[in-house]
Structures are given as C-alpha cells and as structure tokens.
Amino acid sequence: MGAPTLDSLDLQIMQALQLDGRAPFSRIATVLGVSDQTVARRYRRLRNTVNVRVLGVTDENRLGRQSWLVRMHCTPDVAEQLADALAKRPDTLYVNLISGGTEVVCGMKPRSRKERDELLFDRLQRTPQIVTVTAHCLLHSFYGGPLGRLNKSNALSPGQETALRLPPPVSPDAPVTLDEADKALLAMVRRDGRATLTDLQKATGQSESAVTRRLENLRSTGVLYFDVQYDHGPLGQDVGAMLWLTVAPRALADVGRSLATHPEVHFASATTGQANIVASVHFRSPDELYTYLSEKIGALDGIQAVESALILRQVKQLSYEPTR
Template identity: 70%
Template sequence: MEPGAALDPLDLKLLQALQLDGRAPFSRIAQVLGVSDQTVARRYRGLRTRARLRVLGVTDENRLGRSSWIVRLRCTPDAAEQLAGALARRPDTSYVSLNSGGTEVMCTMKPRSREARDELLFDRLQRTPRVTSVSAHCVLHPFYGGALGLLNKADALSPDEEAALRPPPVATATGPVALDADDESLLDVLRHDGRATLTELQTATGQSESMVKRRLERLRSTGVLYFDVQHDAELLGHEVEALLWLTVAPASLASVGHILAEHPQVPFAAAVTGQANILAATLHRSAGDLYTYLSEKIGALEGVQSVETALTLRRVKQLSYEPRRTAAP
C-alpha cells in the first residue's frame, strides 16, 4: 500500500480494535476479525509507517486525584514555534498545538502537584519573552475523550466484533489511587510504547514477570491506565481540525456536553473553567463541513450563547513528542 493511500475496511477495524484494547494480542484480534495473525501483524506494521500509528499508555488524572489544565498562550508570531516546541518537551504536557493565525499555542497540562502547576502558570510562562497573554482553564468534567477516542465512533467493527474485543469494565472509583515507584517505572515505559512486551517491561523496570502482570492488571482495572491510538488524522479524511470554545448557560451545561459527546466529529469535549465553559475539539473533511457543523449542529443546541472557533494549524504534540522532521539545507 502506498503512503497516503486511503485506509481500507480491515485497516479501520484494526485501528478500532486497538482503541478498544491497545494491548490486545494480534492472535485475538485476528480470530475476531477472521484473518490470520500474520495479516494483522503486517497491517499493523504498515499502519506504523503510513499512518504513524502508535499505541501509548495514558494515565487518567482523575483516578489519581489530580486535575488537568488547558492553557492558551498568545505570543508574537516569531515566538510560536519555539514556545510550542518547549512545551512539547515537558513531561507534564500531553497535547500541544499551533492555532489560528500562528500566534496562539494551546497545551493540555497534567501537573503532578500544585507546586508544579504554579511554577509553570505563575512563574515560567509569565516571564517567557514575547508571550503576550496566558489563560488557564481547569478541566472540571470530561464528556468525551480519555479512554474514549474518535476511533470508538468509527463503526468499523460489527457489534459482535466490538463486544469480543472490548476489555473488562473498569471498577467504579472509590477514591484516588496511590502509585508507588514500581508503578511509576512501569507507566514511564508504557507512555512511550503501550504494546511493549512483558519481557521489555521486565528489562526496563527490573521487575519480575509476575509482578509486571499484577501491576498491569491493577493499573488497568482501577482505570488509572488506558491506551490511546495516535495516528495521522488526514488518512481518515480529517483535513480540518478546530477547537470550539462554547459559552453555555449553566443550566444547559450537562445537556450540551452530552450531546457533543454523541457527535461523530467530536474526539474531545469537557466542561472547563472560564467564561467559555465548554471546550470541544472537532474534526472535519473541509472548511465547508466545519461551517455546516457550526450552523446546523452547534447552532441548534439550546443554551449555547456564543462560540469561538480556532483552527488547529498543526499538532506539535499528541501524547508524546516527536521533533518535527525538516529537510536538509
């Protein structure tokens, strides 16, 4: 298959299967999809190249008793690339993008402590040259995102296939989950490769196979650890990415959020602090499709008082950072 070629139904099934369970063995996926193990492995390798597919382990900050923050920074045009790159290299950021006009950088930050949050928001960013404004928005309630990604809405799998591939349900949270140093070392490996083998996890962490298995099961069953599929959105026909900052009447906050979560265009929606109290990320085939979505879907939502639309020009970081490749001079 040539680079840039459209994905076929089996590719889409594989992507959705991995979104359901990022560590599902190829043998189980193959059995459910009715193909050989070798076919699934070959398709996976092809998607790694063509779609820059990566399966990454992600921690649910809510399960750890931590908050996530979305930070908007406006800066002079000559500073945006450098600022975005610096934020992307930080281990406490999970998403960084350059937005409309090339003068806005947005990042999702997951500080491990109040001190780490304050150091970045009130000290470092405020003193960064050519940053003209900083606004920080705490994520109050996610409506869609996290373990639920856009691929869950792909409908590539049949209901029976989806049921066969879905992992056991996560236990109901009874309070924050505490992590020890061995948990953290395991999570550090999975953040870079969610499909790292047991042998690779043993070697990297110095833990026994039985301990790795027990800790993996605990982290997953408590919902602390889930797996996300990172890939090029363009191969799924998503040429236009937008961030919608919605100002919603408080009485309509929950209803608007739940409706957004059902929209096939929405990979992420959450209630946040600030005048614009819902943020939704959306994906579209064209600018015309974005216009239709705004006018027909968003415009029809009762309680929406205003919406600010910012186009995403480029993702600099999505879960993990890879330096942008540039041509040799």
C-alpha cells in the same frame, strides 16, 4: 505521492486497538476472521504509512490530580519556539499551534500544585513574548480519554466490539497511590503501549507475573488506558479545530452529552472560564466545519457563544515526543 488508502480491515484493526491497546494479534484475528499473520502485517504497514502508535496514557483524575488547558497568545516570532519547548515538557499532554500562528494551546497534567504554579505564574508570565496566559481547569469529561475517535468509526460490528472491549474500570474510593515500579511501568507504556512483557520486566525490575499483575491493577482502576494515535489525513480528517462554547449552566450537561455523540468530536470537556465547554473536532474541509457550526452546534439549546480556531499544527499528541 498521494495519501495512503486505508481499507475496512485497516480500520477494524485500528478500532480494535483503541478498545484494547494490548490485545494480542491472535485475539484480534479471531474476532475479525483473519490470520494472526495478516493482523501483524497490517499493523506494521499502518505504523509505516499513517504512523499508528499505541500509547499508554495516565488518567490524572484517578491519581487525585487536576488536568488543565492553557491558552497563550504570543508574538508571531516566538509561537513555534514556545510550542516546541512545551512539547518537550513531561507535564504536557498535547500542544497545538492555532489562530494564525499567534496562539499556542496545550493540555497540562502538573504532578503537584508547586509544579503548576511554577509554570503558570512564573515561567510563562515572565516570558516577554507571551502577551496573555489563561489557564482552565477541566471539570468533567464528556468525551475523550479511553473513548477515542476510532470508537466512532463503526468499523467493527456491535458483536465484534463486545468481543474486544475490556470491562469498564472500577472507580477507586480514594486516589490511587503509585510506587516506583508503577511509575517505571507507566513511563514505558507511555512510549510504547505494546511494549513486550520482557521489556517491561527490564524497565521495572519485576517478574513477568508481577508486571502482568500491575498492568491489570492499573487498568482495572482506570489509572492506565491506551490511545491509538495516527495521521488524520488518510481518514478524511485534515481540518482540525478547537471550539470554546459558552453555555447556559442549565444546559451544560445536555450540550456536553450531545457533543459526545457527534462523530466529528474527538474530545469535549466542561471547563472553568467564560467559555465553559472546550471541544476538539476534525473535518475533511473548512466547509464541513462551517456546516457543523451552523447546523449541529447551532441547533443545540443553551449555547450563547462560540469561538472557533483552526489547528495549524499539532506539535505534540499524547506522548513525550513532539510530532512533526
């Protein structure tokens, strides 16, 4: 069977959910000028055909925590096993198998320095099949998080975007502290961002009004945002790659801002290490990747070196469950 075909309404619904992952179908329907039943039916079809999922994601920076990108070069016989094991850990955000199947890259969100050190300096370093481990702290996000790839699809008109977009979160003066009910709520929406209030009540033991109030507080402080995950193929994004850019310090901010405007870029961040910007990009073909590197990246002032690697398999996206 061929890849499913998505039409303009499908893309509009997906972008609407990226803007507000818990938007009622009735609100989306009103903005798009269709019926509630049409939106609900299309959403069910998108779940079945391109694995669309809305997931709640925690912004670790708002909790006073650091996010890390870890690169592991290993022997070919252990790469997939290592990737699968990392995907099952609750402190990994995503896991990619790249570079001819001998390198695993994962995003980490350790909840404490102890957890970070235990993984980086103990478990991984003592695994004999792992040749090298390098850990890079993400310093500043240029694109990613609540700004998903679907926001660049232009499926919605500017007016429709304005009608669906939530107010921007307010940065708290100090790191947000979570209680047990908050943690239970975040764990539930991490598995299903559109979980019903009834399900959230059961998971937290809170009343409907308390759940609603907690959700609003977590979202308004930026601790919680929602991401739409999907199979990239039907949207012409079969070829994924990671880029490590070495940029002159004077040009770091300008290059980062430029990357954020590129439709091909799903994620870009300043990072520690010799390569001081990391980016995730998607294309229809390797030839498009070549054109992007030679024309768009090549045109940016201040870039001193570029390392690129194709993503062979995305083992885990922003969830606890490995993807196959």
